[in-house]
Amino acid sequence: MSARRIFARPARFAAIAPYLWMALFFLVPFGFVLKISLSQTAIAQPPYLPVFDLAAGWTALKAAFAALSIDNFKLLVSDELYVFAYVRSLTVAATATALLLLIGYPIAYGMARLPKRWQAVAMVLVIVPFWTSFLIRIYAWINILQHDGLLNQILLALHLVNQPVVWLSTDSAMYLGIVYSYLPFMILPLYATLAKMEPALEEAAADLGAPPLQVFWLVTFPLSLPGVGAGVLLCFIPIVGEFVIPDLLAGSNSLMIGQTLWLEFFTNKDWPVASAAAIVLLIVLLAPLLLYERLQRRQLEKR
């Protein structure tokens, strides 16, 4: 065996390892979900029909295949409840991501311009909330925002309001929770691109006659776009499917798709419709991902 082949074998395995992982932990479960989404609800265990039984023989299997239908998807499109849930999820995610970008960019920019040793400290400060459980932090917000919570107590003590303000179960509370929870995911990729940007580029722009605002829009911002893209995707995609924050902080009059999914699955025990909703969500989320990938590839090709 030549030296080349000794090296080639583990290298080849390393190359297929991610695909193996994807197949095992994404494609196979996805196949299950897809199959369930094409089934019908039934009062049974599992709560849907048909059930594939390999032992039942070829004809039974063929009958099971014939029983699959896309009725659940038709329901999703025709029922306003689901359409609204999707639209609301996308709107909330878009708004929250915009807020995150507006708040995260200045923070990341400030961090990148700190002296080197302070950058490490700022980085730790950004990550520190992760040391506490996410759920506990959201409950803490409930505590702060409730009727006799910390926020209202402070506002009353400062005589800024005469009676407690309703914070909890509003969209504002939900946005606060989302922005608070996702801020590190926006800041970190932005900081990474801004920190490695050569400071001389901004100086060169100023030297060539660009006032500070133009320096930002003509040089700093365009060069930070990869970080902006990464941050936006990292926030937008999970926020669309967010369940805990809207469930605990927002009102119950309009639901996001994550909450709808939960209801269908656990309250209505309608696994097929829940599965169909999950698959539509996946397809909706695939679009921005593919778009981002194409943009990145085009940028690479230009080099």
Next chain:
Amino acid sequence: MAHAAGGEAHPAAGQPLLRIEGVAKTFGTFRAVDGVSLDIKAGEFFALLGPSGCGKTTLLRMLAGFEAPDEGRILLGDKDIAQALPHERPINMMFQSYALFPHLSVRDNIAFGLKRAGMARADIATRVAEMVALVKLEGLEKRKPDQLSGGQRQRVALARALARRPQLLLLDEPLAALDKKLRESTQAELMDLQRRLGMTFIIVTHDQEEAMTMASRIGVMNAGRLDQVATPRELYEAPRSRWIAEFVGDINLFDGEFKLRDGHRLVIATDGAGTLVAAEPREPVGATKLSVAVRPEKVKLSRRAPVGEGSAINQLDGVIADICYLGGSTTYKVKLGTGGMVQSSVTNSARLDVDAYSLNQQVVAWFSPDDCMVLDR
């Protein structure tokens, strides 16, 4: 901005363009620039030379506006620009890293400053074409910086800095990233360009050969201060201090004490080279503790002692301790009988005669009093 269109009247060549008055800058407790005063004449090619950390780059950055001086004034014409922001100055800079905008093409990089000046589109196109031709980059206008070689990037940086026709062009170690051959040809091109455009250049470099080759005047900086401002020749042949003599070129230094004056000659007893006779420097020396400095190429070698008159008064016996063959010349290190060491650089003027001396050979090293520089210790 009138200067960007090249409309503003420049001072006539030789007239002062820039006046730096007592400029100082402190970072924390470190005094990077410590009271520098300097006049730059219109149309001159000035070099700021010094080791790294001497403050030359800080001084340049203050001229560009990236740092504001803590003290002093920077007068461009009769306007104090010390506190003006970079984009308000008719000064452009070529960065050591080139700092080309990676997301813009060669054309857009060069046009960047022109657009900021609000130049008309057609005029921008003309000027960019002119600049591209000037730095010989025709055909590469649409490339991005990372599709260019190091030498091409350097040219784009130069074209971009020149495009606005600044009154003053600052160059921060512009050739440091190029290899030796390319650096030499680029030096010649930069000099030619500066002469043709009649512009004022200030270059910062730690490479004394580069400074000597290109600049008409050199300011040597050391520890935040401007030690000497002189032509390359003056700097080399009449350095004002021992530090400059050592920093610029190679030097033989003999520490000693003043003994007596013999007409226009000083007799100095040195530690390693016995008693030396040196021509009296133009500026009278104050102290008795002096150093005699001789450049290696002024030290001649011969097998037997020359007649000890005139130019051969200083004669030192020794043996060849080291030979360093450099092609055009050979540097010999001679261990002197008096204990010291002297370096002699001999031009290899004949092809078949380069190994004129061999190791451990007895020689006489000699030099004229006129070739001795007397420096305070």
